[in-house]
Amino acid sequence: QKEVEQDPGPLSVPEGAIVSLNCTYSNSAFQYFMWYRQYSRKGPELLMYTYSSGNKEDGRFTAQVDKSSKYISLFIRDSQPSDSATYLCAMSGEYGNKLVFGAGTILRVKS
Amino acid sequence: DAGITQSPRHKVTETGTPVTLRCHQTENHRYMYWYRQDPGHGLRLIHYSYGVKDTDKGEVSDGYSVSRSKTEDFLLTLESATSSQTSVYFCAIRPQGENTEAFFGQGTRLTVV
Numbered sequence: 001q002k003e004v005e006q007d008p009g010p011l012s013v014p015e016g017a018i019v020s021l022n023c024t025y026s027n028s029a030f031q032y033f034m035w036y037r038q039y040s041r042k043g044p045e046l047l048m049y050t051y052s053s054g055n056k057e058d059g060r061f062t063a064q065v066d067k068s069s070k071y072i073s074l075f076i077r078d079s080q081p082s083d084s085a086t087y088l089c090a091m092s093g094e095y096g097n098k099l100v101f102g103a104g105t106i107l108r109v110k111s
Numbered sequence: 112d113a114g115i116t117q118s119p120r121h122k123v124t125e126t127g128t129p130v131t132l133r134c135h136q137t138e139n140h141r142y143m144y145w146y147r148q149d150p151g152h153g154l155r156l157i158h159y160s161y162g163v164k165d166t167d168k169g170e171v172s173d174g175y176s177v178s179r180s181k182t183e184d185f186l187l188t189l190e191s192a193t194s195s196q197t198s199v200y201f202c203a204i205r206p207q208g209e210n211t212e213a214f215f216g217q218g219t220r221l222t223v224v
Contacts, residue, residue: 008151034212043201043215044154088153090213098169099144099205099213103153 003027006089006102015111019076023089023102026070030091030100033065035074038086038104047087048074079109114138117202117216124223130189132219134202136182142205143185144213145169145177147198154201160185192223 006023013019021035032051036044048063050056050072056063062075072091076083089102114137124130134143142161146154146169156169158177166177174196176188189196199220205213 006153036215041218043217046212046214049212090154098156098159099203100156101146101154103151 003100004102007105008103010106010108012108013079015081015109017079019079019107021074021087021105023072024070025091029093032092033072034090035063036088036090038088044088081109081111084109115202115204115214115216117219119219121220124192126193126223127191130192132187132200134185134216136204138204139182140204140206144203145187146201148201149198194223197221197223
């Protein structure tokens with residue numbers, strides 16, 4: 001079983017929809033949770049970063065962490081065609097050692 | 112930009128030849144990582160480094176070695192390239208402490224024929 005599970009999609013939504021992307025994990029030592037966006041043939045870029053449980057909002061993006069359920073989510077409001085990309089969740093333990101990624105979810109926003 | 116440069120950006124090599132990929136950072140960050148990315152597998156950790164001469168294996172380290180003789184450079188070597196090592200390779204850097212986001216380079220596309 002992988003440490004981090006993420007549905008690869010693709011997820012196809014109409015422009016303006018609310019998008020929900022999710023990851024589950026098995027390692028209770030994970031403390032830091034990140035979401036990356038990756039456009040085709042580019043390196044991943046950091047979208048959101050949260051520490052421990054709770055919510056964090058940045059513009060149209062909201063990240064949620066539920067450590068009791070070992071479940072994290074990224075919500076995108078008012079989705080745009082420019083949001084079409086692969087979204088990767090990532091997480092690590094306390095001391096910045098291994099950074100483990102999910103497989104990535106392909107998102108397509110149709111205009 | 113996070114001050115990461117990967118070289119080369121593209122390479123085609125023959126089976127059995129040695130290949131070295133370079134990751135160079137200007138941020139003086141402690142942690143450096145090498146990942147490979149393949150369809151359906153996401154980013155898989157090959158090796159990482161937590162300081163000069165301090166390295167450890169990731170989940171897919173077989174067939175790869177690394178070296179870090181200076182803070183700014185992290186080298187990934189394929190001793191004898193195989194077709195299964197055709198992939199896109201990403202380097203990432205990460206500081207220690209509260210600010211633990213990782214920043215990625217633009218990737219190296221390696222084809223082994």
